[in-house]
Amino acid sequence: MKMHTLIFPPQMFPSLGMLRTQKGGGILMRSKTRLFTTLMAISLMLSSVAAAAPLEETLPIEITSPSVILAETATGTVIFEKNADERREVASVTKLMTALLVLEALEDHDVALTDQVTVSQCAAAMKGSQALLDAGAVYTLEDLLRSMIIASANDSAVALAEYLSGTEENFVQHMNERAAALGMTNTCYVNCTGYPQEGQYTTARDVMTLSCEVSRHPTYHTYASKWLDTLVHPSGRVTDLTNTNRLVRFYDGCDGFKTGSTDAAKFCVSATAQKNGMRLVAVVLGCENSQRRFNEARSMLDYGFATYQRVEIARKGDMLGESLAVQRGSADSVELMLGSGLSMLLRTGQTSDLRIEVSLPESIDAPVAAGQIVGIARVLMKDQVIAKLNVVAAGDVPLPGFIEGFYRILDMWR
DSSP states (O other): OOOOOOOOOGGGSGGGGGSOEEEOOOEEEESSEEEEEEEEEESSEEEEOSOSSOSOSSOSSOOOSSEEEEEETTTOOEEEEESTTOOBOOGGGGHHHHHHHHHHHHHTTSSOTTOEEEOOHHHHTOOSSOOOOOTTOEEEHHHHHHHHHHHOOHHHHHHHHHHHHSSHHHHHHHHHHHHHHTTOTTOBOSSSSOOSOTTOBBOHHHHHHHHHHHTTOHHHHHHHTOSEEEEEOTTSOEEEEEOSOTHHHHSTTEEEEEEEEETTTEEEEEEEEEETTEEEEEEEEEESSHHHHHHHHHHHHHHHHHHEEEEEEEOTTOEEEEEEEEESSSSSEEEEEESSOEEEEEETTOOEEEEEEEEEESEEESOBOTTOEEEEEEEEETTEEEEEEEEEESSOBOOOOHHHHHHHHHHHHO
C-alpha cells in the first residue's frame, strides 16, 4: 500500500474561505480501486441534512400557537416544528398558491405583466378583503397580482384565476395538481382565495413547502415587501393598498409571505426574512390573537438567525486538484471536479469534524467526455454519510488519432 499526502487547493471549497479550517493529508491506497480521503476540521457544527426530523425539539421561546414550523428555504431544512402536519384552514394564506401559478405562468411566458384583464361580475362581487375592482373594467395583470399580494384582494385573485384558466374551478384544479407535484400531501384547495368553504385545508408543513417554492420568484418579494401602495382604477378612482403582513414594516429583512384570518382559521401567517445570505420562513397557524401570530413568527425568525447559518460546502464545478489516469486515450489523465454542489445549515459557534471521502477507480478507459461521472464524493459527519456528490471529468479525453496511436504502439515496442 502506497501512502500519499494530498492537500486540496483552497478553491475546492471556496465558501469555506471564511471559516477557520485545518486541512489534513489525504490517504491514497492503490489496489483494484483507489480511495483518497481528505479530512477537514471545520470550526462549525453541521447540524443536519434537510430531513424529516427537525433540528430542535424545543425552542427557548414561548410558542402558544397550535401549529407552527420554522425552516430555511434554500435547503428546506426544518429547524423547529409543532403539530406541523395537523390539517387546518389557513384563510388567505391560500393565495400563496394562486400567486405561484401566476408567477410560473409569467416565467413560462404564457402571460405577461402588461396583459389586459377584464374583470368579471363574479370576481368584482367577491366578499372579504378586496381591491374594489370594477366589473367590466380592464386592469393589467400586474395590478391584479400586486393588489392580491399586498392587500390580499379576493376580487383580484379570482380575476387572475379566471384569466389564466377560464374559470375559478379550472384554476383550483391546477392548484391541487401543483400542490401534489410539490409533495403537499395534506392540502386540498376548493377556491383560489381561502374564503371559508367546506373541504379546504392544508398544514404548516405544506405551507412551508409552498413558501419555499414561492421564494424562488423575486417578483413576489418585490410586491410583498411593500407596506403601502395604491391601485389606480381605469375610472381614475384610487384604492389604497396596505400590506396585511405587519412584519414587512416592523421586522428587518421581512419581504413576505402572506397572512390569513377567518373565524375558522383564526390568525395565520407565513413570514419570511433574509439576512446574511440566508432566508428563513416561519409559519404560524391557528393563533388566537392577531398580534401574537406576528410576535411568535418574529421570535422564531430571531432564534433561527441567531443560531444558524447556511454555508455552501461545495459548488458544482469545484476542482479537486487531482487527476485520474486514462488508458488508451489522447492524454494520460483527466482533471476532476465536483458534478454538483452542496449547501447545508450549520449551527453557529459549535464545532465538529466534517470528512469528505472521494472514491475513484484506478483508471478509466478512453474516450472520456467532460461531465462524465467517474467517482463519488461522500460527505460524512462523525462517520455517518450525510450527502453524496458526483465526481466528474473536467474535460474530454478522446481516443488518439491514427498517427498518434501508431507512434504510441511503436513506443511500447521500443
